[in-house]
Amino acid sequence: MREILPIASAAQVRRYARRLMLRYPRQLAGALLLHGCAAVAGLGLPWLVGRLIDEVKDGTSTATVDTIALAIAGCVVVCAAFTRYATYVSARLGERILAELREDFVSRALSVPLSTLERAGTGDLLTRTTRDVDTLARTVRYALPEILVACVMGGFAIGALFLLGPALAVPLVFGVPIIWAGTRWYLRRAPEGYLRENAAYADITDGLAETVDGARTVEALGTQARRAARTDDDIRRSFRAEQYTLRLRTVFFPLAEIGYVVPVVATLFAGGFYYSWGWATLGQVTAAVLYVQQLVDPIDRLLSWLDELQVGAASLARVLGVGSAESVDKGVRPPAGAGVMAARDVRFSYVDGRDVLHGVDLTLAPGERLAMVGPSGAGKSTLGRLLAGIHRPRTGSITVDGVVLADLPLDELRRQVALVTQEHHVFLGTLRENLTMVRPGATDDEVRAALAAVDALDWAVGLPDGLDTQVGGAGAAPTSGASALSPAQAQQLALARLVLADPHTLVLDEATSLIDPRAARHLERSLAGVLSGRTVIAIAHRLFSAHDADRVAVVEDGRISELGPHHELVEAGGAYASLWRSWHGSSQRQTDELAGVSGS
Template sequence: MSRLLPVASAAQARRYARDLIHQYPGLFRATISLHVAAALAGLAGPRLLGELVQGVHDRVPMSELDLLALAIGGFVLVQTMLIRFAHLASARLGERVLTRLREEFVGRVLALPLSTVEAAGSGDLLTRTTRDVDALSKCVRFAVPETLIALITLGLVVGALLLVSPIFAAPLLIGVPIMAVGTRWYLRHAPRGYLRQNAAYSDVTEGLTETVESARTVEALGRQRQRVDRTDVDLRRSWRAERYTLRLRTVWWPVIEISYVVPMVLTLLTGGWLYLHDLVTLGALTAAVIYVQQLVDPLDRLVGWLDELEVGAAALARLLGVTAGPPPAVTDVAEPVGNRIEVRDVRFAYAPGREVLHGVDLVLEPGERLAVVGVSGAGKSTLGRLLAGVHRPTSGSITVGGVPLGALPPDRLRAEVALVTQEHHVFIGTLRDNVAMVRPGAQEGEIRAALTAVQALAWVDELPDGLDTMVGSGGVPLTPAQAQQVALARLVIADPHTLVLDEATAMLDPRAARDLERSLAAVVSGRTVVAIAHRLFAAHDADRVAVMAAGRIVELGSHDELVAAGGAYAALWDSWQGGGGAMKKARPEGAPFP
């Protein structure tokens, strides 16, 4: 199972939320002021209604009763208008906060090292970018303002009830402890429950994603039952996690219901007894009963949205946990002097205690063509990914121009070294944007020159809208070879001085591979090239060959030197020549490296 990304602590989430709100102090104060004004306007109605009832009881003139009725209507109208503006202000504040949070989250995700993403798997990150973002969106848009309104209204209604008569606040002394104990119990258990629920859902997403992506392999190996069993296990775990949070709610909600039903009943009983003994007026009793009744709505809202707040808090903790801290600040990094790459005593382990590279030393001179060969599992691709900066060494160093490769920011790193594999992606958008995404300011002439270099301009000009044709999901489909040419055109725009090639054409049919190798030749011309050579014709054309075995470079030299030495490379070459004749013939005579 993949290792899940970390989760921020509750304190970190609260601090981040507080800092985020403080970025909009004016709008936040205006929102609070409008809600307070709306709540105050709502408090006038019960008091005036009590006076109206008392006036009817005392048989005051009808003109005074009419004025009281008009005043009640006026306050209702004012409250309605204030509520409208308060909700608009809340929505505006929520959208700005949510926009900032989403932008920062995207920045955090893009700043993640690729090795971290690969270790976590796609399911967890996919769940955080969809389910958790949606949950937080609902929380920011609705739960936060509704909870804020409920708290403000509760405080003001209790204050108004005390002004009517402190006696009427006595029943609250029974309901408040019930509510406090129940809520404290819920808040102690809910955060852990919702984090476990979201993590379990991540496992479900991860399993389903793996099954869909490897459907053909699953079918070919007859592992359908195993994948179904894996999904069943994940779903049971998710069901248990959701059942736990549901149990919390089924205990907490009835407790809250009791906590505000009991005060209402006691207020009616005690108020009636006090009125019968002439200790309170009918108007005061009416106002007090309405105020207690008014407590029900904000309490209902508080109960209903507090649960969403817990879900949102768990989602925020997971989103913040994508990186251990804030997005890395851009710091001054020493400028590389030259393009020389040095690998010194590099060791690497995907998991602690399980090294796959052991003390690798290598020097790449500018413009050199190096082929890395060896049997499967020797560590070739791992070394290539380290040279491209995808992974960082467990120990040792890799420098470019005297500067540690890992110290370079991602955009600068890709201007130095780029990894080219058979994996490629066409993003949703225009073909122009797909090519220029590595340097958005690239001019049309540069884009067309890059496409010309990889021999792609002819078919691009035949597209319905040329460079402005929509491609990617829902757009004009590109063949695998065309998609790879787009990826190579990006490299021409990025202009790195070193390329690490991990069988960029291995997954294409022979004819497409031959055409694409000619495109690739234009890209590698004049650059330092490291080719992870699974087919030895690349090694034959290289300046030097590095032979890897068990995570070490065991031989290093030119093709002719290594063949003459009669070592591991000579054995590989003899084996390839004897059993790979057909593959060798498939390569055009004099085809360019790699």
């Protein structure tokens, strides 16, 4: 089964929730005060009804009845007013807490190392971003205020019952064992069940996302039945997980119903004896029964929302767990030297026991251009990702001026080393915003210079609104009102971002693969001029990149089999020379064919 992102422990969830609630003490105190006032106003009703019964029993005037009736109406109005403002204040507090939770989650999600995300798959993070955050929003908006109200109302109702007569509060104990035992049984099983349920949803999302993204490949290979079977298996696991939590609820809720109905019956039964023995008046018994009946609503709320609280706690554990995947700042500071990068005895595996890199040694001088070539699957991209700090070697080390690359804080690492692959993304917004996101203070002249460096200035200024044109989408239908960029333009945009970011080391993994070969060579030479003085590691199948590099590393079977300048490797007559002759001959034939087509 695919590894998932970490999940926070119960202790971490409690600490975070407590810290978040106590961050707004005045708002929390105000909400508690208003709910308390609403509860006090509501508690006057049973006492007034009890007094009315005693007055009528003893014989009273119409004026007294009218006065008590007006007092009851006043309690209802006051209770409604306090409840309205208490709900408003609680809702505002909940929205403020929710906003902070969302901001915190975004920062946590953006700090997840790419290697961790690749192992876990995007489905798990997507489920936490959507379903878990939405569940948490429901808990914060509704469950927390309702539980707050239930606790305040329940506490005041029990207090009023004791003030009415301690003996009348005794029947309450009959419901305690049932509620306590049922709640304890439920809480011991619910957290794990809801975590398993959410993980099952993540598997479904992950499988569907893979199928949709690779729909053409699935169709070409005829693996529709296999993908459908995978989805069916995921749904079955999800069904079993939901079935388990449903079974918990079908046991817990009936027990809870019995637990808070029993005290009402017991109070009526005991109250009858108290009245017959002269220990309580009929009005006191009536008020006691009403107070116990009033307890049913807060207890019902508390237990009903307790289930929602368990779901929310499980979602909060998954949301907080994203932060556990952050790179830990070990106090390592960025290198202060010239930027010598060195790989020593580097071994790496995606699956335990199956290394894809075997003892790689490589040293890069500051400002050197290195081209990595070799057959597909040889380990070029993997080595490039290690040199970019995306992955940590299984054994060995990759350092910059003696500092272990993977030990740098994530934000500092990204400033030091940048990776550009065939994968790219155009964010919804203006072209300028897509570029300046890597350097918000960049001027228009700097933006235009970056676009010119990647041969993109002409088409950029030719857009309807120039740099202010809304873009979004690459090679697909754009968002309404936005212009879609072609895959080649999106790749140029990614390279222009790189020029603006200006890191000291760049790893280019087929970074110009979507651009016409002749235009790509011109682009790479333009980039070389702009990025002069920076270390560049170019992974490419087009060998003109190797021809223009200072050195060429030939990667075969997870090892560097040849290393040296282009002309020396060609003269050596080894693997690189064979690649060069094969590629050069193929490129010449393509050029001749294109020339023939143009001539005709």
